[in-house]
Amino acid sequence: MISTTPIAVTGMGAISAIGNNVAANFQSLVDSKPGIAPIQRLDTCHRGRLLAGEIPMSNAELYDRLGLSGETAYTRSTLLGLLAATEAVEHAGGLNDGCRIGLVSATTVGGMDATEQYYDDYLISGEHRHFIPTHPCGYAAEQIARHLGISDFVTTISTACSSAANAIMLGARMIRAGLLDRALVGGTDCLSRFTINGFQSLMIYSDSHCRPFDDHRNGLNLGEAAAYLLLEHPDVAGRCGRKPLAYLTGYGNANDAFHQTASSEDGEGAYLAMLQALNVAGLAPAEIDYVNAHGTATPNNDLAEGTALLRIFGSEYGLPPFSSTKAFTGHTLAAAGAIEAVFSVLSLRHQVIFPNLNFEQPIASLGIVPQTEPVNKIIKHVLSNSFGFGGNCSTLLFSKSDD
């Protein structure tokens, strides 16, 4: 019933607080150089104080970089998405050669950064009203599709922090179902007052650098990012002479069905998602060489995820090396599943485990210790977790390409 065709990843693009492209992101990871700092750019009363993974480019600079006319409205999420999507397509060697191509994007912020800014202004002045159509989540995908000439299939997913992982999953499933030959998949979310204040209202925004899986963790830092991957049917990649960077061989989505925002103590949703990913890939837990965890550093997530990891891998001795990279980039919400998919592929390409920063002491009830230094290792299979509000839990499984 479910095809077992490994899906080739032939291109990637990324922009985050630790780099404006994939190579720069990789360098920061192996140099252990995080991108979390007091907010500089966003016009919020928390500027200068609250820590976030902000991309040090203004919207005007992003417009310039993309060669876009200042008269057309592009939200920050769309601008970031355009950059990352363009990089992915160029990296892969282009899109349009008679193949059926789809775009599956993801976002939670959508155009809210413009809406929150012009919320009263729209009513008073016509100056910014050309931004009104940019509010919906689906707007970015439309702009990216037009920019890249993708017309066969376009859609957008929004499932909070698991959004991009789900977008990647849908792309693979559509290729396996024979509906597409190629899928550009990923997500984008910029920083906004909406999300910053939202997470503060939940009392899970840390006032210091986030500490994933540490016993004294006290919340997340937000970040902004965009990342896209080009997925192809391996036969299509082969015909076009494209060497896969890695393969997407497994995926899973499950619902915790416990609470609107909190995860269940036994990490049931996370456990089910990881189990599904392993089953789809036909792999046993012992074959996983690295887990790129969701690891937001909230008290709740890391405990639930840690518990789920122990359930999957049996015990702390059975745990492969794992790390959360959110202390580098911040929690990039809808983009997280994609930027971390890029990191998972980089891990396979370079045979390196990225470090979990700011860790000192394991969670008392779990005793699990993440990888705290970058280290070279033989890595054949990587699990990447992304868990969102609404109990939405997703896991992707990437496998090494021998090319």
Added chain:
Amino acid sequence: MSELTQELKARIISQLNLEDLTVEDLDDNTPLFGDGLGLDSIDALELIVMLDKSYGIKLSDPKEGRKVFETVQTMADFIEANRK
């Protein structure tokens, strides 16, 4: 019931949208969370906001809320002890 507990009950009902409940229905000592009224962690956060906005008391750690919000009476006692 005291004026404060009366006021608190009205605030709880309105803040948490407990439309079917009246002030008379809510006992001073009924557990608000778990088996009593059945409120959850989001309600706890809302009550923290209410404590700040209506009584000027800031709780910086949501875990502090557990003891404070056990019942209407424990809330009233906490407010009496800490209000500005």
Added chain:
Amino acid sequence: MTKPLYIHGSGCISIQPTFEEGYFFDSVNSYTQNPVPALDPDYKAFIPALQLRRMNKSMRMSLFAAKAAMQQAGVSHVHAVVTGSGLGCLQDSERFVQNLRAEEGQSLNPTPFIQSTHNMAAAALALSLGCKGYNMTYVNNANSFESALLDTMIYLSEHPSATLLLGGVDELGERTAKFWDLAGYLKKDGTAIPTPVSGQTTHGEVVAEGAAFFVVSATAGNDYWGTIRAVETRLHPADPAQWISDFLQRNGLTGKSIHAVMLGCNGDSRYDSIYWTISSALFPAIPQIGFKHILGDYDTVAAASVFLATSILRHQRIPAILRLNSAAVDPIQRILIYSHRRGLNHSLILVEK
């Protein structure tokens, strides 16, 4: 490829009393306002007060419509929930923006932030049903429901014995409606609903809200209301008529295989002409049926159009108020639904008896 899916139960909330047992458009409510809010059923019939208190309109409508569908289908459990929503939970989004603009830096109420998350309706369903399976929300403007539908069909090809909840929901937001007005989306003149669609010369649409949910599976089971054979979407097809012909051909059909066509015309003279061009080119002699002129327009109104189509197939008649032409109604086995919104996000849904 995908196989047809079977609809075993449905529930629909809209600006017409579609949630009433036996209602089939023999009379419709008229409205003169724009936007038009959906009618509220007695939500407490399906949702306990402790859950209902926090739910925004999207969540209430979704839960009600989904549970009504499950009741009709005679199921108490589903394996997965797949939804679409163009704008998600608008009212809570607006509330939180207003709060943060007024009080950023002070204590902000978390509830509207949590509730504003686009997948909250699907999450509420998972919680209510204890469903730990696949749970997805599509937010691609006027193709949101169609994307959910396609995903559901793919899911059923992967899990042939599953039963799913599939739905589409959108709610109105007060400030957002003002923005739409400023952006020139809204129709401003005269009667809003029913919207005159033929010979229309004015711009704008009548916006509304609603939810429609379906219990679906890959097999006929004991009973079913209709099947969905195929769905396709295109952001902006260069030649819609060619696309539709190709779509029919891909499904082994021609224009003559279609017994009735449902068209997403909404009275906006800027964008409706394509429907008349398509109908006269491909479907000149069959009944043409409208739905937006009595349900209003919103990103996921396509879900309500499926609800309508299956009702028409079941009853084998087309209520007069829905008819756009007077072609004879022969036995209807197959309905093609074609819609777009403001010239973008075109979709085709093929529904069969």
